[in-house]
Amino acid sequence: MNNLELFSRIKNLPLVSSKLVNGFLAGNYRSVFKGPGLEFDDVREYSESDDSRFIDWNVSSRLGSPYTKTFREERELVLFLIVDVSASLRTGTGKVRKKDAAAILSSLLAFSAVHNNDRVGAVFFTDRIEKWVPPRKGKKQVFRLIEDMMDLKPEGRGSDLGNAIRTVYESLHRRGICVVISDFRTPPIWRELALLGKKHDVIALKITDPSDFDFPVSGLIELTDPETGATIYGSGRFKTFRRKYRDFWETNDIFWKRECLRRGVHTLSISTEDDPVKELLGYFSSRRGK
Amino acid sequence: MITFDFPGMLLFIAILPPLIFLRHFWKNRGGRLSFSFTIWQKEVFKPGIYLSNLILFLSSFLFWIGFLLLLIANAGPSLVSRERIYLTRGIDIIFVLDESPSMAGKDFLPDNRFESAKDVIKTFVKGRDHDPVGLVSFGKNAVLRVPPGLDYEYFLEHLEGLQLMDLGNGTAMGMGIAVACLHLDKSTAKEKVIILLTDGDNNAGEILPESAANIAAAMGIKIYSVGIGSSGEVPLEFTDPETGKIYRGMFESGYNEEILKEISEITRGEFFQALSPGALNTIMSSIDSLERIEKRTRLDINTTSIHRELILIGFILILVDFFLKKWIFREVL
Amino acid sequence: MVSRPDAFLLFFILPPLFFVLFKRYKRGKRDLSAIGGKWRSGLLMDVFLIKWFFSSLLIILFVIFSILALAEFTGGGKTTVESSSGVDLVFTVDISGSMLGTDVYPSRLKRSTDLISAFIENLPGERFSLVVFKGSGIKIIPITEDSSSVNTVLPYLNPDIFSSEGSNLESGIRTAINSFTSGEERKKIILLFTDGESFSGNTSLLSKEVKLKEITILIFGTGTDQGTELYSLSGEPLIDDKGNIVISRQNTALLQELAVSENIFYLNISDSSVLNNSIDIINKQAGAAVISNNKESRYQIFLSAAILFIFLYISVRIFPWKNTF
Secondary structure, three states: OOHHHHHHHHHOHHHHHHHHHHHHOOOHHHHHOOOOOEEEEEEEEOOOOOOHHHEOHHHHHHHOOOEEEEEEEOOOOEEEEEEEOOHHHOOOOOOOOHHHHHHHHHHHHHHHHHHOOOEEEEEEEOOOEEEEEEEEOOHHHHHHHHHHHHHOOOOOOOOOHHHHHHHHHHHOOOOOEEEEEEOOOOOOOHHHHHHHHHHOEEEEEEEEOHHHOOOOOOOEEEEEOOOOOOEEEEEOOOHHHHHHHHHHHHHHHHHHHHHHHHOOOEEEEEEOOOOHHHHHHHHHHHHHHO | OEEEOOHHHHHHHHHHHHHHHHHHOOOOOOOEEEOOOEEOOOEEOOOOOOHHHHHHHHHHHHHHHHHHHHHHHOOOEEEEEEEEEEOOOOOEEEEEEEOOHHHHEOOOOOOOHHHHHHHHHHHHHHHOOOOOEEEEEEOOOEEEEEEEEOOHHHHHHHHHOOOOOOOOOOOOHHHHHHHHHHHOOOOOOOOEEEEEEEOOOOOOOOOOHHHHHHHHHHHOEEEEEEEEOOOEEEEEEEEOOOOOOEEEEEEEEOOOHHHHHHHHHHOOOOEEEEOOHHHHHHHHHHHHHHOOOOOOEEEEEEEEEOHHHHHHHHHHHHHHHHHHHHHHOOOOO | OEOOHHHHHHHHHHHHHHHHHHHHHHHHHHHHHHHHOHHHHHHHHHHHHHHHHHHHHHHHHHHHHHHHHHHOEEEEEEEEEEEOOOEEEEEEEEOOHHHHOOOOOOOHHHHHHHHHHHHHHHOOOOEEEEEEEOOOEEEEEEEEOOHHHHHHHHHHOOHHHOOOOOOEHHHHHHHHHHHOOOOOOOEEEEEEEEOOOOOEOOOOOHHHHHHHOOEEEEEEEOOOOOOEEOEOOOOOEOEOOOOOEOEEOOOHHHHHHHOOOOOEEEEEOOOOOHHHHHHHHHHHHHOOEEEEEEEEEOHHHHHHHHHHHHHHHHHHHHOOOOOOO
């Protein structure tokens, strides 16, 4: 799938995103924020788009430039996306790559947040932080985010999720919802995840591919890992090979689920084969039902 | 030994290591599909070593061996064997060995006279170079054991097989010489020699030693006669080959020195007395050095080119690798 | 000139090769779409097609040129003359039971030994050796100028002198080959007397070895195709398990099969001109000079091409196309 196709799919997302609001943002997460009306939150430098009514004159005079008060509305949330753009996502055996599925899911979530008048931000990571998009409101922000995601040429190849989570933990002061979109082929992140979970609501969204569990039946082929460059012989015609392959990744998946749940992190696996919109809607509607 | 018609072509073997590196170890090499199978910095999925992996390794190995063989074949390899060709005819030597029971005399330690004689003949023959050797033995009768020829292996084998008393009790010395002469009749050698080893007096056979010696002299055959053993009482022990009975006892030893001397004189040979194994050895080596002629030889170099075999093997190895990988393992790329 | 046309038989591997290459294309496309992903199948198929085409072409060229190299096209060359100084003849006589067959008068064995005597008489000054074989070969007389020693033994040849059973032709010929001594430029000739019946041993490799050692073999078929009954010592005909009288026939086909090579001749002992014919052959072989024309093989051109093609074949795989594979 090229960017054009992807973009045309993303363009239609705002329509479905409204449906997601109910389940995703208006649902469970509503309850975590209490208190009526506006709530003073923070000060930040004044920009033209800001309402002049909220300029904090005390701070402004002290710092010599205009600062505006920010308020947290009761229903104003921060949705923060932690998106894996490592090389391992640039693979897949289906119609789309994992990377494309991740893009669609991030866009969908971002749209739904904006739809709900919430702020949305994101961090793109590989073995380093590739791009940091601070939380903002508005449709513009979503498109900027999507554009960033599309144009991003990651410098790193690996996937250091722990590092990304730590950065988010340290930089995001206000309570929000963090969605980790990755294939979770990362070093152990349980400590970081637990830490983040204390402060924010965390959802681990795993992008999977059919070939993550069953090696495709095919002749002998030399495979090279896009992240490490390691090489093995893949031979989908050999039962031993396929069994070992399945065991390895299935164990890994089970372990991931268990460790996430143990730290109060919700898990969700979405395959590149499936329609991400349907899967996501299905997931949140089922959660609401609980 | 292998030689090459175009050794310069061997330089092309130098392309093999870089090629093997590029094909199997280069990190940007082609023929691989990108496919994620590792967990970053944590775990790599390893299929482990099983039979098919091993076969694949072997298959690649065969391919490179095949490649190497083709490169070697391209240098025009030949097997070279050198053969020494004798241009001059050697000396025909026939040993005439006494097989009578008295040869069992134990004055030749560690064994007896007979075994000592066999030993020295063996050493003598091994020291000869392209001289036909034959063997006649006599007891009551005389028999040709080995016709004069260059098959030393055959000679030594039959020399080893000689047994005392095989030809009865007696010393048909004249017959022995006559038989030897008879079988030298067809010889084209310029020099013909009979080496007679005996410890007794002629007491059997229709031909007298002297008349036999005359025949030899007429044929231009030299006879070296060696009298074995000391005179006097000598202990003796031997096994009768027919009955298997072991005989022990003492006997009055002594050969007829006169006759032996005469034989040698008639044929312009020499007579020697061997009182001990050491003496026998010395005598044989002096005969050895007396009977030497200069030999002209030339080295024949035979080259057999082996490129075809190498091409065939290399070709087959490469195709085996091809069919194994592409057909049995169904390699995709 | 093609000196090894048998190499062209290897062209028979081309059809299976084409088949494998064709199957590889079909399977490759299928497998690649299964494992490579549809999102990039266009690119993968392009690269696959290019690489498949070139590697297939190159492997076919490699096979063709290797076969041409193996065919040994020759031309030019140099003629070498070797003089030989006489002949070494090894008489190799089958003394298995069937050699007592009387379809040849007075018997196959007796006729053979008579012929040997005639050879010795007609070839004065040469060297002779005598080998007999039954279950295995035995050197009776080593190579010698002393023809009388061979003559002495001949009358005593009969199946009973060795107890080993059978007729091991291979062992017989091998013993004969080993009878020759080195160090002289004499022509080596084996005169083989056998009826070729119920022989054992593998003679397939012998002809090559014999040729390599420049040995000439004259095979004398001692029996007839009609065959004869065999008699036991008591004078009664031999009878097999089913009660039929055993008929001993010469295995002419086998003997002629052995004689396909240019340095192996087949003759029948019952032929009236057998002695003259074989002495002619021997004299021709022993002729003062051996002229051998070692033509130079032009295999190198083809082999170099084959090596180049297999090198390119590997290279096609090694270097990734369009950053893909």
